[in-house]
Amino acid sequence: MTSHLGLDLGGTFLKWTVVGHDGAEWRCMDSGSVPTRAEGGARAIVAELVGCALDAGARFGPVASAGIAVPGRYDPVAGTVRFTPNIHVDWDGVPVAPAVAAALGVSAHLINDARAFTLAELRLGAGRGARTMVGITLGTGIGGGIAVDGRLHLGLDGAAGEIGHLTIDPDGPRCGCGSRGCVETYAQAQAIAAGCGTQTAEEAVEAARAGDGRAVAGLAEAGRYLGIAVSGLVTLLNPDVVVFGGGVANAGDLLLGPVREELRARVHMTSPDAVRLVRAELGTLAGAIGAAVFGAEASGLGQAMPKTVAVPA
Ligand SMILES: [Zn+2]
Secondary structure (H helix, E strand, O other), X not given: OEEEEEEXXXXXXXXXEEEEEEOOEEEEEEEEEXXXXXXXXXXXXXXXXXXXXXXXXXXXXXXXXXXXXXXXXXXXXXXXXXXXXXXXXXXXXXXXXXHHHHHHOOOEEEEEHHHHHHHHHHHOOOOOOOOOEEEEEEOOOEEEEEEEOOEEEOOOOOOOOOHHHOEOOOOOOEOOXXXXXXXXXXXXXXXXXXXXXXXXXXXHHHHHHOOOHXXXXXXXXXXXXXXXXXXXXXXXXXXXXXXXEOHHHHXXXXXXXXXXXXXXHHOOOOOOOOOEEEEOOOHHHHHHHHHHHHHHHHOOOOOOOOOOOOOOO
């Protein structure tokens, strides 16, 4: 069995995990986290990532590869981060993957955190064995990833699967991405809390579970908008399974029921009931686990990954 390091750069915590791999079997062996210190800028964050990598190596022994999940856009060839909407530092070409690679003496690869979530759920979680899978992370924003024929689909530069930015209303609210009426503007945590009359989306889920009518209706409204986007994905990709992660997914059928209703109304080229809608299984470690799996696969030590290219920012 070979071991692979995964790092997940989050706005609050920097998580790491070591994942073991043998044939088709992947297993999470060890994990930990430290607070993310963004106040020192990009170089301080990279130093913290390198520290985590070295600590994990010291605890667990040598790893064969490393992957790093980043909450934003990146250059897959240079191994630099371009933009992180929720970590306000100037990345300015600071090498991230090369620094981790140099510290460990193994190759290191960047991946978007929602794509890492999708790959983790595909190999170790709720999407195990799926041929075509869609992963959706519901939180401050809405992220996603797509797997086709059992492999993560990255697209030209790793941006494939930005499900939150599918337009569902051409004249809808302005989105943080610059467009209008993206599904994220209707189903992100803040929009759900506002629609449910609560402070946070977690409170909205709790209130709805306790039977609060406004919270139930607010979640159903978010589920309806989400269902419009998922209907498009089901029509386009004909997936076996759609995996929902993030805190709001804990709403279960209060959210997924309305998504299913929307599929029944809009999907007519395949059976809208054939696709499984399920909650993620790996919890908050999914990003780090997916980063580890991606590092292994991109290094040629797991299933082969397609190549991505450098696209001008
Ligand atoms: Zn958008």
